[in-house]
Amino acid sequence: TQLLEQSPQFLSIQEGENLTVYCNSSSVFSSLQWYRQEPGEGPVLLVTVVTGGEVKKLKRLTFQFGDARKDSSLHITAAQPGGTGLYLCAGVAGANSKLTFGKGITLSVRP
Amino acid sequence: DVKVTQSSRYLVKRTGEKVFLECVQDMDHENMFWYRQDPGLGLRLIYFSYDVKMKEKGDIPEGYSVSREKKERFSLILESASTNQTSMYLCASSATRDPRYTFGSGTRLTVV
Numbered sequence: 228t229q230l231l232e233q234s235p236q237f238l239s240i241q242e243g244e245n246l247t248v249y250c251n252s253s254s255v256f257s258s259l260q261w262y263r264q265e266p267g268e269g270p271v272l273l274v275t276v277v278t279g280g281e282v283k284k285l286k287r288l289t290f291q292f293g294d295a296r297k298d299s300s301l302h303i304t305a306a307q308p309g310g311t312g313l314y315l316c317a318g319v320a321g322a323n324s325k326l327t328f329g330k331g332i333t334l335s336v337r338p
Numbered sequence: 339d340v341k342v343t344q345s346s347r348y349l350v351k352r353t354g355e356k357v358f359l360e361c362v363q364d365m366d367h368e369n370m371f372w373y374r375q376d377p378g379l380g381l382r383l384i385y386f387s388y389d390v391k392m393k394e395k396g397d398i399p400e401g402y403s404v405s406r407e408k409k410e411r412f413s414l415i416l417e418s419a420s421t422n423q424t425s426m427y428l429c430a431s432s433a434t435r436d437p438r439y440t441f442g443s444g445t446r447l448t449v450v
Binding site: 258260262267268269270271272275315317319325326328329330331 | 342369371378379380381383386428430437438439440441442443444446
């Protein structure tokens with residue numbers, strides 16, 4: 228069973244702070260995705276990273292895929308209250324398109 | 339705007355009732371998935387389907403069944419609802435060779 232461990236599990240920060248959260252595995256993934264889920268809604272895809280070492284930016288969010296394609300990080304610059312939510316990472320291991328999800332990181336950004 | 343639509347946002351059912359959760363997607367996706375989401379346990383896969391009339395068990399299929407008679411519709415059935423099936427249920431779809439999921443808004447089911 229391929230597992231994705233996300234850390235920290237919970238994070239509460241002040242508006243304007245920077246933070247980095249992690250998604251780690253002992254398995255290699257062909258690609259990795261990050262989703263954000265607001266309370267009472269379904270997850271929404273933020274980004275897909277495919278190449279080892281790849282860095283993608285989405286407004287204040289910077290995503291990096293590890294060189295060995297076993298881990299990923301999400302860095303948020305100057306967090307805003309609108310960024311509050313559950314951040315899920317999900318990996319694709321093989322030819323089938325079934326994702327393995329981490330348990331998520333609950334982020335609260337206080338005004 | 340492409341969509342996955344779940345028929346109900348909130349449902350309250352009694353123990354022992356047969357419950358149907360419906361999911362419809364308008365993206366012509368081959369793959370459809372049902373998850374439940376509980377605090378501390380993350381997303382757990384109940385059933386999935388790669389094609390019409392095909393279904394495969396996920397990690398926690400006990401107490402559930404599914405139906406996929408048409409490509410766009412994937413139904414989750416709780417044969418006899420129990421209180422431990424109180425949860426947030428999420429439907430998702432994806433295309434073959436493109437593993438990006440589109441999720442519905444979820445159905446919060448309470449079994450009393």
